Amino acid sequence: xxxxxxxxxxxxxxxxxxxxxxxxxxxxxxxxxxxxxxxxxxxxxxxxxxxxxxxxxxxxxxxxxxxxxxxxxxxxxxxxxxxxxxxxxxxxxxxxxxxxxxxxxxxxxxxxxxxxxxxxxxxxxxxxxxxxxxxxxxxxxxxxxxxxxxxxxxxxxxxxxxxxxxxxxxxxxxxxxxxxxxxxxxxxxx
Numbered sequence: 001x002x003x004x005x006x007x008x009x010x011x012x013x014x015x016x017x018x019x020x021x022x023x024x025x026x027x028x029x030x031x032x033x034x035x036x037x038x039x040x041x042x043x044x045x046x047x048x049x050x051x052x053x054x055x056x057x058x059x060x061x062x063x064x065x066x067x068x069x070x071x072x073x074x075x076x077x078x079x080x081x082x083x084x085x086x087x088x089x090x091x092x093x094x095x096x097x098x099x100x101x102x103x104x105x106x107x108x109x110x111x112x113x114x115x116x117x118x119x120x121x122x123x124x125x126x127x128x129x130x131x132x133x134x135x136x137x138x139x140x141x142x143x144x145x146x147x148x149x150x151x152x153x154x155x156x157x158x159x160x161x162x163x164x165x166x167x168x169x170x171x172x173x174x175x176x177x178x179x180x181x182x183x184x185x186x187x188x189x190x
Contacts, residue, residue, distance in 0.1 A: 006109070161176060
């Protein structure tokens with residue numbers, strides 16, 4: 001039996017995680033689904049499952065938090081029940097900007113996880129953030145710096161695929177990712 005497949009897209013803000021995920025779902029609408037993390041806090045709600053501090057405490061008490069991080073004054077959570085739901089229907093696509101999060105997911109939830117590093121230069125993050133109207137570009141650049149530091153501090157981290165999104169189109173990246181997952185599935189069946 002083939003292990004269920006999951007996909008982690010790692011990279012700094014505005015590296016293209018949302019855009020590549022949209023291209024993946026356009027390529028195979030029924031195969032891929034972006035994992036909507038729980039969010040405890042305020043601000044943007046689209047793409048998140050909004051939650052409360054009390055609900056987070058209950059998940060923690062049950063051992064159902066795979067990974068939680070704090071950024072932009074909010075808490076973002078990858079939870080086992082949420083992953084179970086997405087895995088039942090599709091290949092979940094998780095967006096992360098912390099290597100600790102990648103490790104927590106790969107080690108903390110049993111699946112065949114493919115890890116993809118989406119990268120872009122800092123000035124590209126700044127331009128994309130401003131172009132899409134982010135009100136917190138300065139915070140996103142600080143997160144870019146933290147992501148760069150994360151990578152520099154963990155040179156042993158091995159990615160299944162690394163793509164510079166400043167030079168590769170979202171549809172090309174989606175095709176590469178889709179091919180990667182198909183190869184992994186084929187290897188698992190062999």
